[in-house]
Amino acid sequence: MTDRLTYENISPQVRKLAMVGLALGMLVACMDGTIVGTCANVISKDLGGEELYSWMITTYLLCESAMVPIAGKMSDRYGRKPLFLIGLILFAAGSIFAGLSNSMLMFIICRGVQGLGGGILMPVAMASVADFYSPEDRGKVQGALGAVFGVGSGIGPLVGGALCEYINWHWVFFINIPIILVCILFTVKKFPERKADTSKKIDYAGITVLTLIILDVLLYFQWISGEMEFISARSIGMIIIGIILSILFVSIERRVEGPVLAPKLIHSPTFVKASTYMFIMGLAMIGTLTFIAMYMQQMFDIGTMECGFYLLPMVVGMMITSMGSGMLVNKTGYRGWIVAGSTLIMAALLLMYTMGSDPNKMLLFVYLFIFGLGLGCVNSTVMISVQNHTSIENMGMTTSAVSLMRNVGSTVGTACYSLIIASQMNSKFADSTYSFVNDIFNFNGTGLIALRYVPGFDIPGQATLAETIVEIFGTSVCAAFLFGGLIYIVALVISFTMDKKYTVSEDENRH
Template identity: 40%
Template sequence: MENANVINAPGKSGVNPRTVRTSIMIGLILGMLLACIDGTVVGTSMPHITADFPNGNALYTWLITGYLLAETIVTPIAGKMSDLYGRKPIFLAGMILFLGGSIFAGFSQSMEWLIIARVVQGLGGGMLIPVAMATVADLYEPQERGKIQGILGAIFAIASAIGPFIGGVIVDHATWHWVFFVNVPVGILAIAFTAIKFPKVQADSNLKIDYPGIATLSAFLALLVMIVTFGGSTYAWASVEIIGMVLAAIIFLGLFIYLETRSEEPLVPLRLFRSRTFVAGCSGLLIMSLGLFGILTYVAMYLQVYVGFSATNSGATLIPLTIGMTITSIGSGFLLKKTGYMPWLIIGPPISAIGLYLISTLGMGSPQSEASLYLIIAGLGMGCVMSNFIVAAQNITARRDMGVMTSTMSLFRSIGGTVGAALIGSLINNRMITELQSHLPSDVFNAPFVPHDTGIMDEINNIVAAFPQYTGLDLGIIMSYGESLSYAFVICSIIVLATLIASLLVKRIPLKTDEEYEQINLEAERLHEEELAKRMEKKLQKSEKHKGNGSG
């Protein structure tokens, strides 16, 4: 069976490679930019959105969870579908879903309406990012992919970080509805570039979709997102609800693995996990994202509440982080042909860990220049790693598996970010209790109306008013919150440093030339045909055995 994306590669379809590649990449970058921004843009718009609806505060978490849930579920499915049917139809379908969800969200008249629209946006966003990254492998030879993946990695970082800033600017000067409407013109441009220039693909009519795999993996990922979203907040970690979801997730994961071993065209080919580089890359992205999103989620609040920055300055503090990531993400990509990916994978985690640790040393009144320097250091380390794990895996992966391989690695990165934000939040909550006990008088700490979690920040004025005999009580609360976050950032630095273990497990394989890469594709097709022949032989044997038993 010919892989659908082979004819997508410029130079193999009779079109001008430079013209096609440039146009396609512009469309893909625009689409990826929208998807990344929309994952975080709602955060700063949330107070305005919840104020518009009577049940806004009760349902606001679903605005983020709904998008994240849909994006996580569809990511591996989109990768496999793009391997089977080509990148173009999957990307365009994702873009249309994303724009439809954006328009639907902009016209929302209720919280439920907006949540449904966010889910539709998430479905589209989950199709855009992995397809964009997989398309790089179709358009460029292994030795050229590094710089393009570096650019995409930089866009991922920048867009994720500026999302809250863009959302804040829009709601300060217009209504929150425009947070979603501004996507439309950019999305139309993305569709125009990709629809016109992407070569058409004829899908194989004999392809079989792994519906059982899609169902079981979707159930597992949905449960995983809900566990980390609601565990420790809506429900206690030891509650019946969380334990039940954990058991159900384990069952669905086991069932998915079993079904994939028996599927003719598995959603996630388990043979990918025989590659040490692929497994190490997935693990590295998972671990790095645990630490990265712990910082992205809480650093602005840390700098505003504890260090003393203004709301504007604290909201802009992620810019230095993205500057650092952009420098090394793009820089390593352009140097990859000379250096290979291993030096970057090795130096990245320690540099990033040092930056995160230095951020934890900031105190009340620390200058913004100091915070910016530490964030740039953390970003420099992260930029060395995020795209190069994918480049290393793409270097040894056949074209027929490129989409599902890239989307699976994107899935591990997404899971790491989701789990990281939730676990760091729980870590801060638990540490807050210890810090409050050391910074507050015992009668204040033991007061029945004092919440023993980060929700205490909303109760500062009430607590201070209830205990007028204690001066500086609000300072003790702020100190407790700040030192809890500082403790969490130290843990994040240790987690990020552990990425080095995954980096060292990646095989040192030189970037392949076009000719060497074609040999990988030919060998993969040969093995695939052999596997299909074996399965057909087994089916015939079973059929003959069944006929024999019937005649007997």
């Protein structure tokens, strides 16, 4: 590659300014992944598309996940700067038109454009750390980006709730524009460039098939948590399509000169363990974040903005350990942080399981803080481990592949939590004294919450219909937390196999 960009030939001042732009871009992408959560009801009612409610969030995640591996490979080929600027432009365009939307269909399309932009911003920002910093310094920078990831994801609901409550929902998206303008200023003026590597052909076939695989997998888990039956022609058809596409993808990647995801990655134990771990982490993190807000709103009868404030203990915990692990990982090694983080995450989820339908507010704050501490320990550390075992030429591809696994885990986690909560609510309500009410309304899953506000069915001497619904919902959500805690046992086992010492690949040592 000509004019290779490495940490050895970048001015420290330029590097710092470029990282500010990258961090802000990552912040806005993370924030918009969760910002709709607390104001989705308001948006869907205003635009008149309640039946498309879930697609406001799902479309963003689908497009983001599909773009992640493409962006990583393209940034290896053409450099980080042009890809990052494209991501900023896409995100800005999606934000502007999402705020101007006058129909649910237009809004969902704009969320998809935002997702495409976000799918570029996040992997390019993380891969750039390896370009800008030596292996010895990557820890603290990835730790800072890990804190940005936590802050962005955590304050999204708070920012969305505040803007929706005090101004209007349109500003949930317009607020992105000044941040993006600052990002463009920093990345245009101060982002180092390198010449494009055009020596290898672009793997268009691989990109296309991989995108179809991602869409098939994510849509399957989205639909299986809703209207699609496990045993149905549609479900079986999607599984068969996924298998055929996967076989075709492996065949393509083995033949092409510059694969979008090189098959040799599976021969790296560090990559395989990190990818598996990030899949489980994404499953537990987003699954929990998706439903903990709804849980708090129902259990404590609070509004969107207050719900956002209740999530701050988790954000604080994540910031503390993200920065701490980043600063110390080169001295302590990887394993200690990942084992500690896995233990904390598992413990927090199992403790949240015990809350049931009558949670103690202070205990919930403590559990969220522990959960945040655990996430901060592992998020950056796992990524640093992968990058320190990856060549500069494949940094974008490898970083994006691990990020993709976290995104897929997020979708699977949301679907699994949804399935558990829906099945628990359906069975518990069917066994309750108020089961006859649903013969009239025919709700199911979390839709049963609507019965909380239906008057005239209370039975004297029994808990009210509203109290019954709240109790059923609370215990059902906690059952999903139990699932998250138990599945994290696998992540804990993997954490004991991670490198104990802070090791760097031979390829890195040659740079």
